[in-house]
Amino acid sequence: MTIPTSSTAQVIPGQGAMAAPEAAKPAKAKRQRFLFLKNKKAAFGLIILGLYVLFAIIGPWITPYDPDARSNDLVQPPSADHWFGTTHLGQDVFSQVLDGTRPVVFVGFLAGTIATVLSVIIGITAGYLGGKTDDTLSALSNVFLVIPAIPLMIIITSILDNASNLLIALIIGLTSWSWNARVLRAQTLSLRRRDYIEASRATGEKTWRIIGFELLPNLTAVIASGFIGTVIFAVLSLITLAFIGIVSAAGWNWGTILFWAQGQQALAQGAWWWFVPAGLAIAFLGTALSLINFAIDEFVSPRLRSAGKTKLKTASGGTVRMRIGFTPVLSNSPEPHTRAQIHPDAMTPVAREATK
């Protein structure tokens, strides 16, 4: 499953790029918000995500067939009638994929919201209050972090027999908040030590005001990134649960399609169309969400921003690359002495080697 690796750095205080959130000035933040949309990754990811949300809303209304309806076209490859082919019962795979978008997006976003709310509450409280509260809450999130979430989810869902999408979203949300809580705690800790927060505390500003007006605005990017990460995780979890056949049989999602494809030996029959579309749907959704997250990472930590143009033209027509340790020199006017020899006695052995 997806590892929220892009935020590894955020978890380890003092190490990562995110150790010091750099969007501190509100005026600047406003200008940067539009810059964020200029980021190609963000734009691309948001457009794809928008399409998915659109299909989640209108999908069930525009399916060419009833996704459950059987027909006589059994296990047909893609055709003009059935864009993604048909199942062993003659059901239209395209309609199933379309119809299945809504539960996936619904569970993803709901679980993401639940986990984000939990992580904000737990992470910020721990980071801000410190002391015993912090120890307890940190221990709690660490426990949830190392207990393998998917097996836990599988078992709980299986016990709860025919769990509805709502219930599944709840289970996923309740088991996947810990990573973000940890990130937020580290961020809150480092923000709390900032001068302006210390000042507000010293002047006796109410805690909820400091958290609401000073901390949260500065944590927006981190919270957003955590939310997106959880949505990815929730989508994959739902698909997983559906694929092993322990969610409610009523309604479609991409996981159920794969479940039937696997159960009916789609592979052995060579019916690739039965499982490829659903898998690609998952992969593109995941990619879109990851791209948004990369953009957020780059937004928060400018060091990660792609360097843009890194090849430069020098005055003499050559090209040089921008890299750390060797600043490019675009033009230097060579005079006769430039090409002069260095006296060997005045050099270290390596220098002697280099000028040979």
Added chain:
Amino acid sequence: MKYFLQRIAFYLFTAWAAITLNFFIPRLVPGDPVQSLIAKFRGQLSTEAINSLYVLFGLDDNKGLWAQYVDYWKQLFQGDLGLSFTFFPSPVADIIGDALPWTVLLVGITTVISFLIGTGLGVFAGWRRGSWTDGLLPVTTFFSSVPYFWLGIIAIYLLTGPDSFFPSSGGFDSSLVPAWDQYFIPSALQHSLLPALTILISSVSGWILSMRNMMVTVSSEDYITVAHAKGLSERRVAVSYAARNALLPNISGFALSLGFIVGGTLLVEIVFSYPGLGFILLQALGAKDYPLMQGIFLVITISVLVANLLADLAYLLLDPRTRKEG
């Protein structure tokens, strides 16, 4: 040392939490699962077995919750995880004992290899940032977004078949008997190649990406500029200064992500009918075999904890700041 003891204490605490959670799980089961089981095995169950099931499911009305909890721990210390419904009357501990080595070898080795390869490539991509390596990022992102099991299905579809070198399912040739001999081991290896490759491909990109980002971040630290200013070779700066520091957070990340990874790999076992924990978990799910599910969850959790502890140890060895002062 203090750091290490703290970690140990934490893992003990987590193990306790997981076991306690495990104790409560069967108590969430609606209805009377034992009754339905007795019905299923009409007359084959001894009174003793039935009693033990009642203890396990907390349906033993004669005892309070606390007494049940104590009993549960006692059973656990005797290695008694109950009896499996699916493979009745085999004890859960035996079934898990048979499956565990498969999972540990497949998932364990593959995950470590994936981490090593990903980290290595990440060092390269991060160091040569702005070059063609950046173009690989979208591809790796795509692969990390694909569910492990789906990639497994595709691999089976594309790479297995009657004439293929890769078997499509199982952990070894069914004509062989498991043994450490020259017939069995190659067959087991052959069967594990495709599942391993699947896990590798879907997990490696995550490591590439995180290591690359850490490299980029570390590369702008002062000590990297100093290393360049000292005139050290490119290789030494990249490896001994940049990568060496970037590795530390990545190891923490590795430890923290294990819980996530394991979930995905279980599914790969299912797709490949690989005789590990994931595969028997699927069977347990189908048969509503609660003791087996519980046992599997417990064992997976403990394994992840142990792996975490090992990662912590590695971190301890690599970061002088966590070592004892002096």
Added chain:
Amino acid sequence: MEPVLEIRNLNVEYGLGDRAVRAVRDVNLTLHRGEVLGLAGESGSGKSTLAYGLTRLLAPPGVITGGEVIYHPEKGDPYDVLGLSDKALRAFRWAETAIVFQGAMNSLNPVHKISTQLTDVLKAHDPNMSEHSRNARAREMLKLVGISPDRMDAYPHQLSGGMRQRVMIGMALILQPQVVIMDEPTTALDVVMQRQILGQLIELRERLGFSVIFITHDLSLLVEFSNRIAIMYGGRIVEEAPASTIYRDALHPYSKGLLSSFPALRGPRRELAGIPGSPPDLAGMPTGCSFHPRCPKAFEPCSTHIPVLGRPDSPDGAARSVACWLHPTEQPVG
């Protein structure tokens, strides 16, 4: 006096194209053998950029857009450092010009022992040196900067800030370079420690004979420890003269302002005038003399024409230069 490093028309920019920021503009500066050259100026005036640009150590998006850095080795012909190949530049670095970086707190690699970091530079520059003599040399350097050699096996986090600073200074001297660049080497330390370390450094310089470019905010330290002082404003050198001359009789209004914003060490107290206004925005530099919006003496040519650094028309004019329309200059320096 014989020059050791000549900076000619050096230009450094951050970024490319329209959004590029010119952080160092047409800088001409000469460092003489054995002298301490102080570099002062407000934060953001381009001091560090100049210092790291010399040996091409600026990280992206830094670009050297033009100029030369002529190095005069002890023996042999002078050559342009900016024209060296990567390999030759690597060999040049540290052996000829070592740098103590601003914020030396983070200059040491946290995961390696001090000894490793001291000896790897020896190994890189002289692979034939035996391990034993490398270690001996490292110990010697630690002793030189006043650290007990049995701290060789310590990790950076086990040392205090002042000790780390000394280690960096020792490391800078380990190859006996001709030029040592010190970028605010002591700002993180308390006053007593600052003076102690700088005093030690000057003593070492007299013994080993290297030249120093010394960058700091603290003009009082500069006046005390350097031979000559150059003042930077908005990426340019605006005045350059012997330390005592600057202290007594600064010509450029900005230098005067800088000098009056710190309390004098000795002699009669001067007025603490400071400089009103804030440093210029490098992206939108004022036309003409970049100081004119803040300059109390600004007059008509200032806002339209850039004053060029040159010898002023004064009795001691031969030893100093200034870029200000108040002091018409004969020939430009460079």
